[in-house]
Amino acid sequence: MARWEPLLDELVRERGHALVGYAFLLCGDTAQAEDLVQDALVKTFSGRLGAEQVRSAESYVKRAILSTYLDGFRRRKHWAAIRHLSAVPDDDGARTEALVTDRMHVFQALGSLAPRERACVVLRFYEDMTVRQIADHLSLSQGSVKRYLHDGVRSLEHALGPVHLEDGEEIETTPVQGRRTR
Amino acid sequence: MSFDLSRALEDLAETGASRRTTDDEALTARVGLMASRIRRRRAARYVGTVTVAACAVGALALGIANLPGVLPDGTGPATSPDPAPGMTLDPIDTEQVCGLALTDLEAQGLLAHYAESAGRTGPRTADAGFAEVMGASEDADGATVELEYFLPSGAELSELGWTVLVVDAEGVVVGALETGLGPAVSPPGATSTGTTTTLPTTSCAGDEPLEGRFSVVGVAEAHGVRDGVPFLERVASEPYPLELGGIEETPDPFGGLFTCNAPGPESIHTLPDAGGLTLAADLPAAPWEPGAQIVGTVGAADGATILANVSAGVTVALVDPDGLVAGFLVPDTVDVELLEAGDKPATVSAGSSLATCDPDGQLVGSDEVTIDGTYTAWPFVTAVLKEVVTAEGEAFTPPSEPVIVVANPVELAFSG
Numbered sequence: 159m160a161r162w163e164p165l166l167d168e169l170v171r172e173r174g175h176a177l178v179g180y181a182f183l184l185c186g187d188t189a190q191a192e193d194l195v196q197d198a199l200v201k202t203f204s205g206r207l208g209a210e211q212v213r214s215a216e217s218y219v220k221r222a223i224l225s226t227y228l229d230g231f232r233r234r235k236h237w238a239a240i241r242h243l244s245a246v247p248d249d250d251g252a253r254t255e256a257l258v259t260d261r262m263h264v265f266q267a268l269g270s271l272a273p274r275e276r277a278c279v280v281l282r283f284y285e286d287m288t289v290r291q292i293a294d295h296l297s298l299s300q301g302s303v304k305r306y307l308h309d310g311v312r313s314l315e316h317a318l319g320p321v322h323l324e325d326g327e328e329i330e331t332t333p334v335q336g337r338r339t340r
Numbered sequence: 341m342s343f344d345l346s347r348a349l350e351d352l353a354e355t356g357a358s359r360r361t362t363d364d365e366a367l368t369a370r371v372g373l374m375a376s377r378i379r380r381r382r383a384a385r386y387v388g389t390v391t392v393a394a395c396a397v398g399a400l401a402l403g404i405a406n407l408p409g410v411l412p413d414g415t416g417p418a419t420s421p422d423p424a425p426g427m428t429l430d431p432i433d434t435e436q437v438c439g440l441a442l443t444d445l446e447a448q449g450l451l452a453h454y455a456e457s458a459g460r461t462g463p464r465t466a467d468a469g470f471a472e473v474m475g476a477s478e479d480a481d482g483a484t485v486e487l488e489y490f491l492p493s494g495a496e497l498s499e500l501g502w503t504v505l506v507v508d509a510e511g512v513v514v515g516a517l518e519t520g521l522g523p524a525v526s527p528p529g530a531t532s533t534g535t536t537t538t539l540p541t542t543s544c545a546g547d548e549p550l551e552g553r554f555s556v557v558g559v560a561e562a563h564g565v566r567d568g569v570p571f572l573e574r575v576a577s578e579p580y581p582l583e584l585g586g587i588e589e590t591p592d593p594f595g596g597l598f599t600c601n602a603p604g605p606e607s608i609h610t611l612p613d614a615g616g617l618t619l620a621a622d623l624p625a626a627p628w629e630p631g632a633q634i635v636g637t638v639g640a641a642d643g644a645t646i647l648a649n650v651s652a653g654v655t656v657a658l659v660d661p662d663g664l665v666a667g668f669l670v671p672d673t674v675d676v677e678l679l680e681a682g683d684k685p686a687t688v689s690a691g692s693s694l695a696t697c698d699p700d701g702q703l704v705g706s707d708e709v710t711i712d713g714t715y716t717a718w719p720f721v722t723a724v725l726k727e728v729v730t731a732e733g734e735a736f737t738p739p740s741e742p743v744i745v746v747a748n749p750v751e752l753a754f755s756g
Contacts, residue, residue, distance in 0.1 A: 162378070167371055174367045175357050182356025183349060191356060192367055196374055201675070203378045225677065261355060264348045284349040297679045297686040299645075314345065322344045 162203050165215060170199070173216050180220060183280045184227045186269045198222035221295065224281075228273055228296075267317035275310035278303055369493045373470065432503045432559065434516035438544035442511050442557070450559075450574075469495070469573055471560040473580035474534065483539040483582060487558045489575075490532040495566040497533065499523060503559040504539055506550065507579065514554070515544050521561065541584050555579035597744055598668070600697035604659035604718060611746050615738055616641050616728060617681060619747040621654050621719030627755040628694075634669065635689040636721055638681045638745065643731030645682030650723040650745075652677045653690030658715040658752070666715060667696035668703065678726070688721060694754075710754070717752035721745050 174195065181191035181198075201222045202215065268276060274296070281287045281295060289307070293300045315321055432450050474486040487502055499521045506515030517539050541550050558577040565571065597605060597612065605611055622635040636654035640646040653671020660666040671690035679686035695703045696711055723745055725738040 163375055166375060166378070170368055170371050170374075176353075178367065179353030179357035183353050186356075188356055195367065196370055200374050200378055201673075203374075204672075225675075228678075260348065261352055264345075264352050268349075268352070279345075280349065283345045284353065286346075293684065297677065299680060299682055299684045301683075302680065315343075318343045318345075318348075320343060 166199065166203055169215055169219070177216070177219060177223065180280075180284070181223050181227070183268070183284055184224065184276060186265065194223050194226055195219070197226050201226065220285075224277060224295070228277060263318055267314050270317070271310050271313055272306075275306045275313070278306040279310040279314070282307055373490055432516075432518065434503065434518045434544070437505070437513050437516055440513055442505075442507060442513065445513070469560070469562055469575050471558050471575040471577040473556050473558045473577045476556045476580050476582040478541060478582070478584050481538050482541050483556075483584060484536060485539055485556055485558065485580075485582075486534065486536050487560070487577075488532055488534040489560040489562060491562070491564075492566060492571070492573075495562075495564050495571060497562055497564040499563040500533060500535075501561045502535065502537065503561070504537060505557045505559065506539060506582065507555045507557060509553065513544070514550060515539060515542070521563070549585055551585040552583075554582045554584060556582045597746075598657040598665050598718065598720075600701040600703060601664055601666075601699075603663050604657060604665050604716065605746070605749075608746075608748055612744060614745040615648075615723070615725045615743045616644050616646055617648060617650075617723055617725070617743065617745045619654075619719065619721055619745045620685075621656070621747040621750075623656070623717055623719065623750055623752055627753040628669070628692075630693060631672075631691045632669075633689060634671070634692050634719065635687055636719060636747070637685045637687050638679055638721065638723075639685040640681040645680065645729040646725060647678065647680050647727040648723045648725045649676045650679045650686075650688060651675075651721045652688050653692075654688060654719045654721055654747075656692070656752070657718040657720065658711075659718065659749075660715055661713075665697060667694060667711060669693070669717075670695050682729075712754055714751050714753045716749050718749045719747040 177195045177198075178188070178191045181194040182188055185191055185194055198219050199222075202218045268279070271279065277296065278292055281292045282289075287295065289300050289303050292298075292307075293303045296303070298306075311321055430448070430450060432445075437445060437450075469492045470490040472488050472490070474488050476483060476485045478484075483506075485504055487504070489500060489502075491497060501521035502519045504517045504519075505513050508514045517537065519535070519537055539556075542548060543550055557579050559574060560577075561572070561574045563570075563572045596602075618639040618641050620637045620639070622637075624632050624634075634654045634656065638648075638650055651671070652675040653673045655671060656669035657665055658667045658669065669692040671692055673690045677688060679688070694709050694711065696709050698704050721744075722742050724742050727735060728738050729735045
């Protein structure tokens with residue numbers, strides 16, 4: 159058995175659930191999230207992983223999920239649009255009605271964002287990355303990230319109300335003047 | 341009252357990941373399939389990598405990589421439940437699809453990943469099968485295409501058929517072959533079944549010989565039983581490159597700049613125009629070792645900001661002391677990334693493998709290939725520029741021809 163195979167198995171068993179959750183935030187569909195994770199795992203493990211990289215395989219897979227999602231969006235736009243309109247998170251019956259309603263609102267608001275806006279919002283508010291880290295992660299300028307965050311957060315606030323930021327947390331939401339690259 | 345977005349996203353992620361009670365099992369069950377794909381990719385990544393990396397960028401310019409609806413992306417049309425056995429699929433008529441764009445076929449629902457079993461309420465593609473073209477090459481009898489269909493977990497096949505489409509650079513079907521449904525050959529419990537078929541290399545429109553670079557898409561139609569319930573599905577593979585007639589035997593993907601056994605560039609002053617992109621590469625100071633990571637920093641000259649599709653790994657041409665190209669360090673990826681190079685440079689990074697030029701000018705690569713001595717290393721990436729904004733703020737769309745962005749050469753040592 160090749161060296162990477164036990165790691166693949168371990169990663170899927172121990173972190174598969176979390177990876178699917180991360181992918182779900184990006185794509186908004188559980189089945190597609192699982193496919194994204196699978197494609198990302200194949201992509202990551204098809205490369206030559208060094209010993210040090212093995213330890214951080216999860217972060218490589220997350221990065222691959224993100225790039226696969228962003229790269230594939232145009233190809234999948236048609237069906238993604240349908241899913242976002244039709245898919246609704248299941249009610250497991252254990253949560254309060256208010257929580258479920260909130261969740262649905264967040265789901266729908268998130269689904270209305272453009273892919274890069276959505277990616278920036280997820281990296282900022284779910285992965286807790288700074289603007290600089292997001293810029294590094296997506297190979298964008300910090301100005302572009304700020305613009306995506308600004309547009310994304312404004313869209314979310316339009317649907318959800320003011321977004322709460324933790325004490326000391328800052329996010330520059332000043333729109334950057336100029337062109338939009340995408 | 342303000343909204344706690346972080347907590348809401350955590351809740352939503354957990355909900356999304358838990359929507360299926362068996363989601364972990366579903367992913368875990370697919371580890372075997374993933375491992376198969378990984379093994380094939382790792383085995384195939386050597387010699388073809390240099391060519392494919394360049395072609396991948398070129399393909400983006402031509403639209404091949406944007407073929408909608410043919411990728412096994414697990415996104416199918418929502419389908420109504422059909423509890424009755426005897427489900428049918430609209431047939432793909434190989435004569436009628438000739439000359440149609442793949443986008444048209446997708447619009448007709450003929451190509452999109454399709455999976456339906458009795459009792460299903462919608463697309464649940466993680467449970468679906470998977471089609472893959474394993475290889476395609478021209479020979480004396482036509483084009484031999486190797487196809488593999490991977491079964492959904494718990495499924496047993498009764499019949500399997502393939503439709504193989506040859507697609508040109510514009511995404512139009514120029515050749516098609518249907519094998520017809522036949523008994524499935526895999527024994528019970530098999531996870532995949534493969535077949536090899538031979539395509540004619542003439543156009544389906546007028547029997548003209550096909551020449552140039554094409555893609556092959558395999559579309560599997562599978563019938564069988566899964567968990568005691570009849571199922572059928574149609575799944576389309578990713579496009580697989582196929583070169584037919586008139587292609588030079590020795591691929592020259594880099595416009596004559598780097599060709600096996602031919603002279604390398606005379607100096608950095610004779611390099612072709614890179615459209616304003618620049619490259620700096622971080623090569624190992626010590627003798628190169630298999631798998632060594634090579635990081636490239638892509639920038640833009642003259643204060644411009646450039647959006648471009650760039651090969652996700654740096655290739656390094658190795659020029660021997662006689663000034664001839666002796667081999668390449670090929671990246672472990674053929675992916676292309678959309679990068680923005682401007683006030684902040686963008687980076688690409690990948691592990692590297694060695695491929696050397698044999699006396700016939702062919703690249704030879706494997707884990708066992710070694711060379712010795714010191715070579716002049718020319719790192720480069722291929723790119724297709726999408727948008728350029730000059731320092732003065734003027735934006736324009738550059739030509740979509742691929743460019744080669746070459747870094748300054750350095751001396752690189754190899755030890756056996």
